[in-house]
Amino acid sequence: MTSSEAIQHAATEFIRDRRPLESFVYGLLRDAPAAEDLLQEVWVRLAAEVEKGTHLENQAAWCRGVARHLALRYWEKQRKAKVVADSALLESFIARAEEAFAEADATPEAWAARQEALVACVAALPERSRRLLNLKYFDRESIENIATVLGQSFAAVKKALFRLRCVLLECVERKLRQAPP
Amino acid sequence: MNFDELLDHWRHGEMNDAELAELTHRLATREGRARLRQDWFLEVSLPAALQAASTPQTAPAVPPGWIAAWRAATTAATRWRPAWRWAAGMATLAVAAVCLWHLRPGLLRKSDSQSLTATAAAQPLGSATEDDLRDLALLVAEPPVVVLNPPPAAWLAVLTDMTELHRK
Numbered sequence: 001m002t003s004s005e006a007i008q009h010a011a012t013e014f015i016r017d018r019r020p021l022e023s024f025v026y027g028l029l030r031d032a033p034a035a036e037d038l039l040q041e042v043w044v045r046l047a048a049e050v051e052k053g054t055h056l057e058n059q060a061a062w063c064r065g066v067a068r069h070l071a072l073r074y075w076e077k078q079r080k081a082k083v084v085a086d087s088a089l090l091e092s093f094i095a096r097a098e099e100a101f102a103e104a105d106a107t108p109e110a111w112a113a114r115q116e117a118l119v120a121c122v123a124a125l126p127e128r129s130r131r132l133l134n135l136k137y138f139d140r141e142s143i144e145n146i147a148t149v150l151g152q153s154f155a156a157v158k159k160a161l162f163r164l165r166c167v168l169l170e171c172v173e174r175k176l177r178q179a180p181p
Numbered sequence: 182m183n184f185d186e187l188l189d190h191w192r193h194g195e196m197n198d199a200e201l202a203e204l205t206h207r208l209a210t211r212e213g214r215a216r217l218r219q220d221w222f223l224e225v226s227l228p229a230a231l232q233a234a235s236t237p238q239t240a241p242a243v244p245p246g247w248i249a250a251w252r253a254a255t256t257a258a259t260r261w262r263p264a265w266r267w268a269a270g271m272a273t274l275a276v277a278a279v280c281l282w283h284l285r286p287g288l289l290r291k292s293d294s295q296s297l298t299a300t301a302a303a304q305p306l307g308s309a310t311e312d313d314l315r316d317l318a319l320l321v322a323e324p325p326v327v328v329l330n331p332p333p334a335a336w337l338a339v340l341t342d343m344t345e346l347h348r349k
Binding site: 022097 | 185186189191192193194198201202204205208209211214215216217218219220221222223224225226227228229230231232233234235
């Protein structure tokens with residue numbers, strides 16, 4: 001396999017496994033632009049590794065490992081801004097999170113089924129709830145701004161979002177359980 | 182504090198050391214790790230799910246054959262291109278419509294005659310109903326598709342570009 005073919009192959013696999021990696025990175029960083037940068041960095045490192053001729057037994061795991069190190073570095077920088085807690089604790093949390101994604105139902109079909117179930121659950125929500133979710137997750141408004149727009153208190157918006165997330169999580173799991181194997 | 186509340190605190194950056202220790206401890210179980218996965222998946226997938234769920238689910242009117250073919254071609258051609266290309270495509274469509282206007286009755290097949298859009302296209306503007314014109318306007322003015330989660334081919338193009346940039 002030529003270097004270019006190897007990169008093409010790695011890219012195909014990277015795209016196939018992007019859902020769990022995105023979830024892992026975004027969950028760890030909680031910041032969309034930072035997560036996007038980190039994912040790009042993972043790809044650049046992967047491409048460099050493949051170009052060197054390294055054979056990766058499990059590319060998804062390799063990418064997750066790189067992402068974990070980069071996430072730790074990200075939080076190291078944030079710690080200087082006194083945002084994060086004890087580093088050993090954070091490290092073990094991130095390691096546990098990596099473990100969670102390592103044992104995931106990580107076939108692309110499973111993630112696609114999950115996405116499909118989520119769309120159905122969101123579609124079944126009342127308009128008011130969808131508006132709230134749109135403001136938070138589509139328009140990326142802060143909870144303060146949403147509270148102002150909806151004329152509600154900060155605590156009420158936060159609680160409503162929390163409940164909606166719980167409802168959606170339960171709904172997705174129920175739909176996946178009901179789906180034929 | 183239950184597991185979902187701990188995850189919520191993590192998400193909002195409101196977690197103290199004791200809570201982080203508690204969350205890490207709960208991730209020792211398989212159920213805990215599954216819940217974390219589901220929660221983080223939800224966080225990253227909601228924007229696309231909201232967009233997909235807001236797409237009207239009503240069955241669209243079936244356009245006549247030649248219009249359907251044109252729409253398919255323009256959609257495919259414009260999905261991943263900047264807006265100016267879409268505008269150029271629409272301009273081409275307008276020119277083609279003007280050039281082919283006199284041929285319009287012959288272009289309609291039998292099944293087309295049942296379509297409001299086709300009827301509107303075939304009629305002189307003065308005799309078309311308001312609904313016909315609205316349907317036609319919607320058809321012609323359809324904006325380019327905005328896709329938040331690009332399909333694999335687009336990802337591949339982005340990754341290839343990134344690799345090239347990195348090499349340079």
